Amino acid sequence: MVATALAEAVTYPAAGAALDIEQVSHAFDIDGTELPVLSDVSISVEPGEFVALLGPSGCGKSTLLRLVAGLDKPRAGRLREDEERIRRPHPSRVVVFQDPTLFPWRSVWDNVALGLEAQGILRSQGQRVDAALDLVGLASFRNAYPHQLSGGMAQRVALARALVNDPKILILDEPLGKLDSLTRITMQAEIVALWQRKGFTTLLVTHDAEEALVLANRVIVFSERPARVKADIRVDRPYPRHRGDPYLADLRRQILGLLGLDATW
Amino acid sequence: MSTYSLSDGLASGAPRTSRVALLASWIRESGVGVLASIAWIAFGLSCLWWQDVGDWSRTHSLGIAAFIIAAIALFGTVGADYLGSAGQALHKRAPWLVALGAFLTVWEVATAKFAWLPLPFFPPPQAIIEVYTDDLPKLLDSVFASIKLQLGGYVIGATIGFLTGVSIGWSRAVGYWVHPVLRFIGPLPATAWLPIAFFTFPSSWSASTFLIALATGFPVTVLTWSGVASVSNAYYDVARTLGAKPSFLVLKVAIPAALPHVFVGLFMGLGASFAVLVVAEMIGVKAGLGWYLQWAQGWAAYANMYAALIVMSLLCSGAITLLFAIRDRLLIWQKGTVKW
Structure with missing residues (x-):
């Protein structure tokens, strides 16, 4: 169903960007004491790759995403998008956060229009908002306010709000973390379909190994804080993937082992 | 036995109960509106029945106005079905109309008629109306x-x-x-x-x-x-x-x-x-x-x-x-x- 909906949707000119994370370290000041969160992280992402970042809770994955988005500056190291240094946020790198963080005073349509409005191109490109809402299947909710939406619908709106900007890198910070398991599975399929269709580079932070394996073609496993790259695993399986695939089950066991959970799984 | 007596009672009492029920429901529906009308009639009467203790020029007009309001309340209640939203609005405010009519009656009697409240400090309703007109x-x-x-x-x-x-x-x-x-x-x-x-x-x-x-x-x-x-x-x-x-x-x-x-x-x-x-x-x-x-x-x-x-x-x-x-x-x- 999703695939047919996508086939009918409007096409944008889009392609992913390459992302280079070079020897990045970062730390927080908490009451005067330095808390290191990232330690010498280097990752090189090809254009159009779907990379999942997996690691224990609180290890600094989300911090890395904020650095990629340009919301924070790293203490050391460099981040580059298509060879260009990342210094500040740019709509070519859009984040979908764990909470949809829709603006409650704006209707669904106005929320999705946010990026175009901020860049001053809403007047000429307003039809992109409708196209993005079609893409996530919420065209009939354009006039609803966020409080009238379910959790899954709100997260779809957040996804549309990101996609309307035609990002080169889509940054997903546990976007499905708070959804029920059924909505989650549906939206995982939708995300894969969107990614295949648009070709943007995707970074997904998750702590669900299965989700990482079903979605990504590369899984990077982080250590405990301060996060270091522990393993870089290529997932060479065609889409749509099956959760019961023995190859994926094997990888999953391997990843959980890296995370220190082999005794129980 | 019990079934028999129950149906028997129902059969003999049916016409009477339905009439009483009808009356009860009419009182429930319109009782407050009629009461409001009565309260405003009482206010009008309190204006006109006794002589004023002071010299106020609007007493008579105020009494007439009270009767008009009483009439509006009454007809509005009886004919609520034909008045649409206006009838409903009146129905909703009827309890307040009762309270207001009663309050004005007491005020009128306590000031203009028997001066129970010391007079220059507590003017009657007609004195205030007089300010608005004059x-x-x-x-x-x-x-x-x-x-x-x-x-x-x-x-x-x-x-x-x-x-x-x-x-x-x-x-x-x-x-x-x-x-x-x-x-x-x-x-x-x-x-x-x-x-x-x-x-x-x-x-x-x-x-x-x-x-x-x-x-x-x-x-x-x-x-x-x-x-x-x-x-x-x-x-x-x-x-x-x-x-x-x-x-x-x-x-x-x-x-x-x-x-x-x-x-x-x-x-x-x-x-x-x-x-x-x-x-x-x-x-x-x-x-x-x-x-x-x-x-x-x-x-x-x-x-x-x-x-x-x-x-x-x-x-x-x-x-x-x-x-x-x-x-x-x-x-x-x-x-x-x-x-x-």
């Missing part, structure tokens, strides 16, 4: 003067307060300079400035405008500021990743998010500014309802004072209602998220 031009002038003064001061104060609040909520540098001043001067009641203001300002009108603006501005500033300061960083992060410039963050993120707080400030400012308005009019300005009250007191014209008080309360509650209506329009998105 002293209308002066009262209207006062109303317009008050509205003009209040509106000017309030709009200036709310605008400056809003802009100041946004600036100190947004910019650390502005906050550094403005915050201590606000701390020092803000809590001072605006009325404390009265003597100085009336000396230093060129006219009593500009002095009063300043005071009203001051009384409005402080709560609006503080609440706008706290509203802007409490906006979640997540909203700014989202807007920034979507390419928002600082001006967009202020106008399209900070201000809309802070608006519910701003309205709390506007309501508090409105209340505070009413107090300042009346005091300023009583002391310095030679116009307005506050001045009218003062003037009426000077002439021991107590009926005029009550009349002015009633107008004043209508104006103040009207202003609050208007502000509520504006808020409901602007903050329609809140309707499902908070209890109003």
Whole structure:
């Protein structure tokens, strides 16, 4: 169903960007004491790759995403998008956060229009908002306010709000973390379909190994804080993937082992 | 056995119970409306039955008016089915009509007829009606003067307060300079400035405008500021990743998010500014309802004072209602998220 909906949707000119994370370290000041969160992280992402970042809770994955988005500056190291240094946020790198963080005073349509409005191109490109809402299947909710939406619908709106900007890198910070398991599975399929269709580079932070394996073609496993790259695993399986695939089950066991959970799984 | 006696009882009693039930339901439906009519008839009779103890010219007209209201209440109740929404509105307000009619009757009897309440201080209803009919031009002038003064001061104060609040909520540098001043001067009641203001300002009108603006501005500033300061960083992060410039963050993120707080400030400012308005009019300005009250007191014209008080309360509650209506329009998105 999703695939047919996508086939009918409007096409944008889009392609992913390459992302280079070079020897990045970062730390927080908490009451005067330095808390290191990232330690010498280097990752090189090809254009159009779907990379999942997996690691224990609180290890600094989300911090890395904020650095990629340009919301924070790293203490050391460099981040580059298509060879260009990342210094500040740019709509070519859009984040979908764990909470949809829709603006409650704006209707669904106005929320999705946010990026175009901020860049001053809403007047000429307003039809992109409708196209993005079609893409996530919420065209009939354009006039609803966020409080009238379910959790899954709100997260779809957040996804549309990101996609309307035609990002080169889509940054997903546990976007499905708070959804029920059924909505989650549906939206995982939708995300894969969107990614295949648009070709943007995707970074997904998750702590669900299965989700990482079903979605990504590369899984990077982080250590405990301060996060270091522990393993870089290529997932060479065609889409749509099956959760019961023995190859994926094997990888999953391997990843959980890296995370220190082999005794129980 | 029990089944038999039950059906037997039903069969014999059926016609009577249905008639009684019909009457009961009619009383339930229309009883209060009829009662309202009776209360207003009682008020009309209380006006006309006894002689007035004083000399009031509107007693007769007031009695007639009470009968007219009683008739409207009665016909409105009986014919509610044919009157549509007007009938429903009357039905909803009928209990208040009863209470009002009863209150006016007691008031009439206690003042104009038997003078149970000491007379010049407690004028009867017809004395107040007399003020509205005979002293209308002066009262209207006062109303317009008050509205003009209040509106000017309030709009200036709310605008400056809003802009100041946004600036100190947004910019650390502005906050550094403005915050201590606000701390020092803000809590001072605006009325404390009265003597100085009336000396230093060129006219009593500009002095009063300043005071009203001051009384409005402080709560609006503080609440706008706290509203802007409490906006979640997540909203700014989202807007920034979507390419928002600082001006967009202020106008399209900070201000809309802070608006519910701003309205709390506007309501508090409105209340505070009413107090300042009346005091300023009583002391310095030679116009307005506050001045009218003062003037009426000077002439021991107590009926005029009550009349002015009633107008004043209508104006103040009207202003609050208007502000509520504006808020409901602007903050329609809140309707499902908070209890109003």
